[in-house]
Amino acid sequence: xxxxxxxLIPGDGIGKEVVPAGRQVLEALARSRSDxxxxxxxxxxxxxxxxxxxxxxxxxGLDRLRAKDAILFGSAGDPGLPxxxxxxxLRLRIxxxxxxxxNVRPTRILPGIDAPLKRCSPEDLDWVIVRENSEGEYSxxxxxxxxxxxxxxxxxVSMMTRVGVQRILRFAFGLAQSRPRxxxxxxxxxxxxxxxxxxxxxxxxxxxxxxxxxxxxxxLVDAMTARxxxxxxxxxxIVATNLHADILSDLAAxxxxxxxxxxxxxxxxxRRYPSMFEPIHGSAFDxxxxxxxxxxxxxxxxxxxxxxxxxxEAAQQVMRAIEAVTSDPSLHTGDLGGHATTAQxxxxxxxxxxxxxxx
Ligand code: ATP
Numbered sequence: 001x002x003x004x005x006x007x008l009i010p011g012d013g014i015g016k017e018v019v020p021a022g023r024q025v026l027e028a029l030a031r032s033r034s035d036x037x038x039x040x041x042x043x044x045x046x047x048x049x050x051x052x053x054x055x056x057x058x059x060x061g062l063d064r065l066r067a068k069d070a071i072l073f074g075s076a077g078d079p080g081l082p083x084x085x086x087x088x089x090l091r092l093r094i095x096x097x098x099x100x101x102x103n104v105r106p107t108r109i110l111p112g113i114d115a116p117l118k119r120c121s122p123e124d125l126d127w128v129i130v131r132e133n134s135e136g137e138y139s140x141x142x143x144x145x146x147x148x149x150x151x152x153x154x155x156x157v158s159m160m161t162r163v164g165v166q167r168i169l170r171f172a173f174g175l176a177q178s179r180p181r182x183x184x185x186x187x188x189x190x191x192x193x194x195x196x197x198x199x200x201x202x203x204x205x206x207x208x209x210x211x212x213x214x215x216x217x218x219x220l221v222d223a224m225t226a227r228x229x230x231x232x233x234x235x236x237x238i239v240a241t242n243l244h245a246d247i248l249s250d251l252a253a254x255x256x257x258x259x260x261x262x263x264x265x266x267x268x269x270x271r272r273y274p275s276m277f278e279p280i281h282g283s284a285f286d287x288x289x290x291x292x293x294x295x296x297x298x299x300x301x302x303x304x305x306x307x308x309x310x311x312x313e314a315a316q317q318v319m320r321a322i323e324a325v326t327s328d329p330s331l332h333t334g335d336l337g338g339h340a341t342t343a344q345x346x347x348x349x350x351x352x353x354x355x356x357x358x359x
Contacts, residue, residue, distance in 0.1 A: 001034065001035055001036070001037055002035060002036055002037065002311075003037040003038070003039060004036075004037070004038050004039070004069040004070065004309060005038075005039050005041070005067065005068045005069050006026070006038050006039065006040050006041075006068065006069065006070055006071070006072060006305075007040075007041055007043060007065050007068040007070070007071040007072070007274070008020075008022075008023060008040055008041065008042045008043065008071075008072050009043045009045055009046075009071060009072070009073045009074065009090075009094075010042075010044075010046070010074040011045065011046040011047075011073060011074040011075050011076045011077075011090060011091075011283070012046045012047045012048075012074070012075055012076055012077055012078050012086065012283040013074075013075055013077060013078070013282070013283025013284055013285050013288045014074070014075065014281070014283060014284045014287060014288050014293035015046070015073070015074020015075035015076075015283060016074060016288075017288070017289075017291070017293045017295070017342050018074055018279060018293050018294075018295045018297070018298040018342070019072055019073070019074040019298065021295040021298060021299070021342055021343075021345075021346040022072050022295070022298040022299060022301070022302050023040060023072070024346050024350055025299050025302055025318060025321075025346065025349055025350060025353065026038050026040075026302060028349075028350035028353045028354055029314055029317065029318060029353055031354060032317070032353050032354050033314065033317075036311065036314055041068070043057070043061075043064070043065075045057040045058075045061065045090055046076060046078075046086070046090060047076070047077075047078030047080065047081050047086055050078075050081060050085070050086075050089065051080075055089060056076065056085070056086060056089030056090040056093070057089065057090050057093065057094075061093070061094075062093070062094070062097045062098065065094070065098075065274060066273065066274070068274045069274060069309060070274050070275055070276070070277060070305045070308065070309060071094065071274050071275070071276040071277065072276075072277055072278070072298070072301065072302065072305065073091065073094075073276050073277065073278035074278065074279070074283075074298075075278070075279070075281065075282045075283040075284075076089075076090040076091045076282075076283070077282045077283035077285075078283065078285070079285050088140070091278075092138065092140075094266075094276055095133055095134070095266050095276065096134060097273075098268055098272075098273035098274060098275075098276070099134060099268050099270075099272065099273060100133055100134075100266035100267055100268050100273070100275055100276055101132070101133050101134040101164070101167060101168060101171075101267075101268070101269075102130060102131075102132075102133060102168060102171045102265075102266075102267045102268075102269055103130070103131035103132075103133035103245070103264060103265070103266050103267070104128060104129075104130055104131075104175070104264065104265045104267060104304070105128065105129040105130075105131065105245075105249045105252065105253075105262065105263070105264045105265075105280060106127070106128045106129075106263065106300075106304075107125065107126075107127045107128070107129065107249070107252040107253065107255070107256045107262065108122075108125065108126050108127075108256060109122035109125050109256050109257060110256075110257070110261060110296075110322065110323055110326040111323050111326055111327040112326045112327035112328065112329060112332075113256070113257035113258075113261070113326055113336065114257065114336070114337065115255060115256055115257045116254070116255060116257075117229065117232060117255055120232050120233065124232045124233035125232040125233075125255060125256060126236070127232075127235050127236060127237070127238055127252060128175060128179070128236075128237050128238070129238045129239075129240065129245055129248060129249045129252060130168065130171060130172040130175060130237065130238065130239040130240075130245070131240060131241075131242060131245030131246060131249065132164065132165075132168040132239075132240070132241050132242045132245065133168075133242060133266055134164060134242075135159055135160060135161060135164045135242065136158050136159070136160055136164075136196075136241040136242035136243060137156070137158040137241060137242050137243035138242040138243065139157065139158065139159040141156075141157040141159050142154070142155045142156040142157050143155055158193075158196060158241075158243075159196070160196040160197075160199060160200060160241075162199070162203065165199065165200050165203045166203055166206075166207060167269075168239065169186070169203055169204055169207040169239060170207055170210070171269055172184055172186075172237060172239035173207055173208065173210065173211040173214050173216070174211070175237055176211070176214045176216070176236065176237035177211055177213060177214050179236060179237060181236040182213055182214050182215060183214065183215045183216070183235075183236040183237060184214055184215070184216040184217075184236070184237045184238070184239060185216070185217055185218070185219050185224075185235055185236075185237070185238045185239070186200075186201075186204045186216060186217070186218045186219070186239055186240075187218075187219055187220075187221050187224050187238060187239065187240035187241070187244050187245070187248065188200060188201055188204075188218055188219070188220060188221070189220060189221050189222075189244070191220060197241075200241070201218065204216075204218065221240065221244045221247075221248070224238075224240075224244075224248060225248070225251060228248070228251060228252065228255060229255065232255070249262070249264070249280060250280070253280055253281075257336060258294060258335040258336055259280060259281045259297070259335070260279070260281055260293070260294030260296060260297055260333065260335040260336070261294065261296045261297050261300065261326075261336075262279065262280035262281070262297050262300070263277070263278075263279060263280065263297050263298075263299075263300035263301035263303070263304055264277070264278055264279070264280050264301065264304075265277050265301070265304040265305070265308065266278070267308065275305075275308055277301040277302065277304050277305040277308075278298075278301055279297030279298045279300075279301055280297060281297055287334070291341045291342050291343060292333060292334050292341065292342065293333070293342050294333040294334075294335050294336065294342070294345070295342050295345055295346055295349075296322060296325075296326065296345065299318060299321075299322050299349055300319075300322060302318055303315045303318050303319045303322070306318065317353060317356075318349075318353060320352070320356065321349045321350075321352035321353045321356070322349060324352045324356075325345060325348045325349050325352060328348075331344060331345055331348050333345060
């Protein structure tokens with residue numbers, strides 16, 4: 001029997017609904033098997049915590065997470081607080097504090113989902129986007145002076161380092177190599193950004209030599225948006241900078257049917273620290289507290305967590321349950337055009353995990 005220590009950080013908005021649903025799925029999984037056990041610890045960090053303590057998480061927060069095997073995260077964001085406070089104070093503090101430099105975002109059209117791309121079949125869209133997660137446009141380097149005066153100035157520096165670029169490209173080439181098509185698209189903007197992005201391109205050529213069996217090409221980020229819509233089948237693994245990949249993966253999620261389905265993993269590939277798994281969507285305050293949030297993005301994130309922990313069979317068990325549930329339109333939430341609630345979808349996934357033959 002293996003026991004895993006899992007930190008639960010629901011955060012804000014619908015994070016408070018989908019993370020408990022993720023826990024229910026892990027508990028159902030543990031009940032269905034004799035080889036797995038989870039110990040959960042709940043952390044109430046986020047915007048409400050900020051209103052009480054003036055910080056999104058306590059100063060020793062990273063130390064309290066350090067010994068965990070993985071973190072299941074909901075979302076950070078609150079209409080009453082500036083986004084840069086909620087983002088930098090919690091999610092980015094954990095990602096950067098634990099050097100989770102590889103952000104991995106798989107996209108597929110799951111069975112039963114009516115995706116907006118009508119000219120392609122569901123099999124044409126099977127991507128993994130790798131997002132650089134530690135530097136670039138999100139490096140936090142910059143400043144703002146003379147606030148409110150006509151001479152006010154503000155600068156955000158997109159900082160890229162050779163080490164940072166090399167390690168994310170190596171990770172992406174390695175991931176591409178592990179997939180059947182062995183194909184990588186490197187997203188760039190080196191026509192306009194003529195310093196850091198040119199270095200990015202050069203390092204891509206160098207790293208590619210270490211992976212002779214991976215076919216790869218380069219695409220400008222603007223052209224990439226059109227290619228994702230018009231020729232989805234020409235893409236497999238994709239790597240892009242922090243900001244480019246953030247935008248492309250929202251597009252990818254929408255093309256696959258809904259933001260509510262898409263998962264993501266913030267990985268420390270060297271496994272020095274716990275990695276963090278979360279749905280791609282944000283706090284969605286418009287539907288918060290109504291039981292309408294689609295929990296599938298969180299469940300798929302749980303699958304990625306299990307894969308990272310080496311529990312591949314358990315991961316497949318949860319993925320099969322997710323696909324069985326998405327196949328049934330009566331179990332679709334509002335974002336997919338249905339009327340099911342978070343609780344109904346969660347119960348159905350748990351039931352399928354416990355009794356795969358019966359629904
Ligand atoms: P944030 O500022 O925290 O990023 P947001 O509300 O601006 O959050 P998202 O939460 O990413 O943005 O989502 C945009 C919209 O998509 C939401 O307002 C909501 O209507 C819908 N949505 C997102 N996630 C889900 C979900 N899991 N289930 C149902 N609808 C969702």
